[in-house]
Every structure is written in structure tokens, then in C-alpha cells.
Amino acid sequence: xxxxxxxxxxxxxxxxxxxxxxxxxxxxxxxxxxxxxxxxxxxxxxxxxxxxxxxxxxxxxxxxxxxxxxxxxxxxxxxxxxxxxxxxxxxxxxxxxxxxxxxxxxxxxxxxxxxxxxxxxxxxxxxxxxxxxxxxxxxxxxxxxxxxxxxxxxxxxxxxxxxxxxxxxxxxxxxxxxxxxxxxxxxxxxxxxxxxxxxxxxxxxxxxxxxxxxxxxxxxxxxxxxxxxxxxxxxxxxxxxxxxxxxxxxxxxxxxxxxxxxxxxxxxxxxxxxxx
Amino acid sequence: xxxxxxxxxxxxxxxxxxxxxxxxxxxxxxxxxxxxxxxxxxxxxxxxxxxxxxxxxxxxxxxxxxxxxxxxxxxxxxxxxxxxxxxxxxxxxxxxxxxxxxxxxxxxxxxxxxxxxxxxxxxxxxxxxxxxxxxxxxxxxxxxxxxxxxxxxxxxxxxxxxxxxxxxxxxxxxxxxxxxxxxxxxxxxxxxxxxxxxxxxxxxxxxxxxxxxxxxxxxxxxxxxxxxxxxxxxxxxxxxxxxxxxxxxxxxxxxxxxxxxxxxxxxxxxxxxxxxxxxxxxxxxxxxxxxxxxxxxxxxxx
Numbered sequence: 001x002x003x004x005x006x007x008x009x010x011x012x013x014x015x016x017x018x019x020x021x022x023x024x025x026x027x028x029x030x031x032x033x034x035x036x037x038x039x040x041x042x043x044x045x046x047x048x049x050x051x052x053x054x055x056x057x058x059x060x061x062x063x064x065x066x067x068x069x070x071x072x073x074x075x076x077x078x079x080x081x082x083x084x085x086x087x088x089x090x091x092x093x094x095x096x097x098x099x100x101x102x103x104x105x106x107x108x109x110x111x112x113x114x115x116x117x118x119x120x121x122x123x124x125x126x127x128x129x130x131x132x133x134x135x136x137x138x139x140x141x142x143x144x145x146x147x148x149x150x151x152x153x154x155x156x157x158x159x160x161x162x163x164x165x166x167x168x169x170x171x172x173x174x175x176x177x178x179x180x181x182x183x184x185x186x187x188x189x190x191x192x193x194x195x196x197x198x199x200x201x202x203x204x205x206x207x208x209x210x211x212x213x214x215x216x217x218x219x220x221x222x223x224x225x226x227x228x229x230x231x232x233x234x235x236x237x238x239x240x241x242x243x244x245x246x247x248x249x250x251x252x253x254x255x256x257x258x259x260x261x262x263x264x265x266x267x268x269x270x271x272x273x274x275x276x
Numbered sequence: 277x278x279x280x281x282x283x284x285x286x287x288x289x290x291x292x293x294x295x296x297x298x299x300x301x302x303x304x305x306x307x308x309x310x311x312x313x314x315x316x317x318x319x320x321x322x323x324x325x326x327x328x329x330x331x332x333x334x335x336x337x338x339x340x341x342x343x344x345x346x347x348x349x350x351x352x353x354x355x356x357x358x359x360x361x362x363x364x365x366x367x368x369x370x371x372x373x374x375x376x377x378x379x380x381x382x383x384x385x386x387x388x389x390x391x392x393x394x395x396x397x398x399x400x401x402x403x404x405x406x407x408x409x410x411x412x413x414x415x416x417x418x419x420x421x422x423x424x425x426x427x428x429x430x431x432x433x434x435x436x437x438x439x440x441x442x443x444x445x446x447x448x449x450x451x452x453x454x455x456x457x458x459x460x461x462x463x464x465x466x467x468x469x470x471x472x473x474x475x476x477x478x479x480x481x482x483x484x485x486x487x488x489x490x491x492x493x494x495x496x497x498x499x500x501x502x503x504x505x506x507x508x509x510x511x512x513x514x515x516x517x518x519x520x521x522x523x524x525x526x527x528x529x530x531x532x533x534x535x536x537x538x539x540x541x542x543x544x545x546x547x548x549x550x551x552x553x554x555x556x557x558x559x560x561x562x563x564x565x566x567x568x569x570x571x572x573x574x575x576x577x578x
Contacts, residue, residue, distance in 0.1 A: 126443050130443050130446070137435040137439060138435040166446050
């Protein structure tokens with residue numbers, strides 16, 4: 001299988017940071033806050049690999065740094081240390097050393113992001129179709145007819161009625177907003193899709209349909225995805241491999257079945273026990 | 277102007293062109309920078325002028341910094357020379373710039389300050405057009421944060437503006453921007469073309485005359501240098517189009533005074549409910565009328 005993303009030693013510290021930060025925080029210290037300098041260590045030394053068409057799950061309690069990881073990969077936040085390589089065709093791109101314009105290009109052409117809160121991913125001042133158009137326009141499509149057709153196709157694919165494509169997503173239900181977000185993220189057929197708590201806060205039947213949609217997309221387009229969630233059910237359904245994070249560090253990783261059936265770390269054992 | 281009016285004794289000592297020489301030099305320096313980077317909104321220290329912001333102080337400061345002895349100025353407001361804004365600015369220049377002259381004919385002027393219109397006759401390389409701008413940033417309608425707008429300009433990221441055009445086509449079947457049409461200069465920066473109608477935007481493309489745009493309140497100056505590409509934003513399959521002035525039969529309307537069928541027309545309504553159409557550029561219209569009258573033989577069709 002072709003590797004698409006390789007992350008090594010990704011660290012994000014909010015605050016001045018000090019040499020003791022890594023010792024003072026983490027699952028053993030049971031805190032995110034460094035006692036010596038007061039910095040918050042959101043993510044520390046996170047490494048992961050992602051292959052084409054694979055879904056990688058990141059699970060953990062709130063504040064464990066799982067969203068920080070995808071945010072830095074989508075350039076929403078700047079990492080304090082670490083590197084990430086993105087394999088684009090024959091090219092290898094060192095994500096964090098690219099200039100802002102190249103990062104924006106990657107964001108628009110190669111990556112897709114679906115946020116937990118549709119407010120972050122969608123522009124409510126324009127129509128649902130306009131949101132998809134915006135993303136296509138960012139990737140240099142400048143033909144109105146084809147933009148419109150593609151937006152209609154995508155919304156139909158994600159089960160948003162074509163007749164409602166010219167309405168503001170403000171008037172949509174939460175599940176529909178989430179589907180518009182997915183359609184927007186898919187507009188440029190990105191090889192990498194980042195999903196940050198996409199089903200949190202939705203009712204169960206809507207959750208199930210969105211998860212089905214994500215699986216279908218993975219089968220159809222062979223998109224690699226990183227799924228961030230605190231819901232073990234979502235991980236069990238979607239992810240082939242899983243990372244478990246706590247206080248900014250990866251405490252366990254492996255095949256999802258292995259992690260869920262035979263958890264090694266005490267925290268993972270508690271997590272699995274409390275879910276079942 | 278009121279020729280009996282004299283400057284009060286304490287104002288006689290004002291410098292030529294009202295601004296002090298250092299102020300004019302600073303503005304000229306900003307103008308040079310603006311010309312060097314087509315479409316970049318160059319900040320400058322917009323001075324307090326003896327008139328309210330929004331009455332053309334940005335354009336006026338550019339004009340004053342450029343005027344010298346022997347220069348001829350034309351001031352246009354909505355195409356006309358005799359509306360309040362144009363008259364005020366012209367009188368101010370007459371009062372404070374001895375040695376310069378003013379005119380109502382575009383061809384005679386080497387500096388033209390205008391608001392809402394570009395003259396009908398093609399400007400020449402010897403002329404400078406100064407446009408007054410209320411809101412210099414075309415991204416202001418889609419992005420409230422100026423810091424983020426600066427990054428968007430730097431990266432030439434205008435997708436959100438194009439999304440606005442997309443929304444217009446969805447809603448109205450055409451791009452519904454009547455003035456201040458976003459225009460891309462030299463393949464990079466998109467500018468607010470000032471409140472000129474769409475009709476005038478193509479005149480910026482490869483214009484022989486230097487076009488300077490000054491915003492007094494927002495303290496920005498930007499330029500369309502001579503012979504620079506100025507392309508209005510549009511889609512590949514939905515082209516930019518200008519006002520057509522067609523009547524119900526689909527024929528082009530004519531000016532009621534000079535009979536021009538190529539100029540930008542103003543619709544004038546009478547109290548009795550009838551309409552008629554007339555050139556918005558009064559200098560151009562008067563010229564054509566004068567030429568027709570001197571020729572003495574019917575209408576001159578252009």
C-alpha cells in the first residue's frame with residue numbers, strides 16, 4: 001500500500017515551553033500543564049503513518065490533543081515541533097516547512113476537513129451550493145456551469161436535496177449541515193480527508209447515515225481519512241487502525257480490533273470497559 | 277467661483293496647493309510605490325483637509341500633490357462639471373494653486389480628478405486620471421478582518437469574491453454588481469475599481485493614461501499604471517458585460533442632446549412621468565453639440 005502521510009514527533013505547546021515540559025506532562029503526570037513554566041502541552045511527540053484508502057482513528061477524552069493533531073495537519077494551527085510528510089504523486093512535501101501560499105494550495109487542492117461544528121467549515125452567508133463553489137473556486141475551477149453541476153452532484157451524493165442547494169445552510173438541520181460539509185470537503189476529490197468529531201451531537205439514525213456515507217466514500221474514491229472521535233462505536237465501525245491519546249501523548253496504537261478487544265494500557269482498558 | 281472672495285489674511289500664507297511640501301512629497305512617494313505594484317493598496321498619511329472625509333479628500337490630496345505651475349485640471353462629479361462636488365473641488369484648487377488652470381474639456385486637461393465616471397474620450401499618455409474611492413478594499417464585503425484581507429491579497433486568494441459572483445448568478449441570473457466592479461490588475465491584485473459603472477471598467481484595461489485611485493478616509497492609494505491589464509472578475513462561461521442601454525425593441529438608446537449612441541446615458545425623469553436619456557459625461561456631450569452646431573447640418577452620429 002502506498003503511504004500518503006507520515007507524521008513524526010508532532011508537538012504543540014501553548015505558552016513559552018521549557019525543557020521540563022515533556023517530563024512534567026503526559027499520562028504519567030496526569031496533566032497537560034507544565035508546572036515549571038505553566039505552558040499547556042496540547043500534543044507531544046505524536047507520530048503516525050497513513051496509507052492510501054485507509055481510515056485511521058484517533059480516540060481519547062476531551063483535552064487529549066486529538067483535535068490539535070488534525071488542526072496542525074490542516075494548517076489551522078502551527079506546530080511547535082515535529083514534521084509531517086505528505087506524499088503527493090511522486091512528490092514528497094514537508095508540510096510544515098512550506099510557505100503559506102503552498103500550504104493554502106494543499107489545503108484547497110489535496111486536503112479536506114470536516115469540523116464538529118458546521119460553523120467552522122461552512123460559510124452561512126452563502127448558499128449550500130455556494131459553499132461548494134467556494135471550494136472549487138479556490139482550486140481554480142472558473143467555469144460556472146461545471147461548478148454548478150459538480151455542486152449538485154455532490155449534494156445529491158451526500159443526500160442533500162438538489163432543490164435546496166440554493167438555500168443558506170443556516171436553515172438546514174444539523175445532520176444536513178454536516179452532509180453539506182462533507183460534500184464541500186469532497187469537492188476537489190482530495191486524497192486526504194480529516195474528520196473531526198463529525199457525528200458528535202447528532203441523533204443515532206443521522207449518525208448511522210453519515211457513517212455509512214463516509215464508508216461509501218472511502219470505497220468509491222479510495223480516500224485516506226483520519227477520524228477523530230471520542231466515540232468508540234465510530235472507531236469500531238470506521239477505522240482499520242487506531243491511536244489512543246491521553247494528555248497529549250499517544251499511549252496505545254494498533255489494529256482497531258486489537259486495541260478494543262485486548263487493550264494494553266490501563267486508560268484504554270478503562271475506556272473500553274466504560275463503553276461496553 | 278466667487279471672484280470677489282479673497283483668502284483671509286491668516287490663510288494667505290498657505291503653501292501652494294494647500295498641503296506643505298513634505299506632505300506632498302510623502303504622497304508622491306506613496307504614488308510611486310502604488311504604480312510600482314499595480315493594484316496594491318499603499319498606505320499613506322491622509323491629511324486633514326478643509327472638507328469632510330468622503331467628499332473626495334483622497335483624490336484631492338493626490339491631485340494637489342501632482343499639480344504644478346502650467347498644469348490644467350478638470351474635475352468631474354458623476355460625469356458633470358457643474359455639480360456641487362466638482363464645483364467645490366475646482367474652486368478649492370483655483371484658490372490654492374495659482375499658476376494652474378482649470379477646464380471643462382477632458383482633452384485639454386493633463387490631470388483629471390473624477391468621481392463615478394471615466395471620461396468618454398480615450399485618455400492619452402500625457403494625462404493622469406485621479407479617481408476618488410470610498411472603500412478601497414474589494415474584499416471588505418466578504419472578509420471583515422483587515423489582517424486576513426491583507427494575507428488574501430498577498431496570496432491572490434479571491435475565491436470568496438468569486439463566490440459572491442456565483443451567488444449573484446444563482447439569485448439573479450447575472451452578476452449584480454452595478455459599480456465598484458472587482459477588477460484584476462496585471463494578473464495578481466484585485467482592486468475595487470471605485471464607484472465607476474461597469475461601462476467604464478474596460479477603459480482601465482491597457483489605458484494609455486495613468487490612473488490613480490485615492491481613498492482619504494481609508495488612507496490608501498493604488499494605481500492602474502499605463503498599459504496594464506485590467507480584467508474584471510468573471511466566469512469562463514458567464515462573461516463580464518457592461519450596461520447596454522437597450523430600449524424595449526432592443527435598439528441602443530441615443531442621447532437626447534447630442535445623439536451619441538456609444539456613451540454612458542443617464543435616465544432623466546420628468547414630473548409628468550416621461551423619461552429621456554442624456555450623456556452622463558457633460559463635457560463630451562457639450563463638445564458634440566458644439567461641433568454639430570458649428571457644422572450646422574443636422575446630427576453627428578458617432
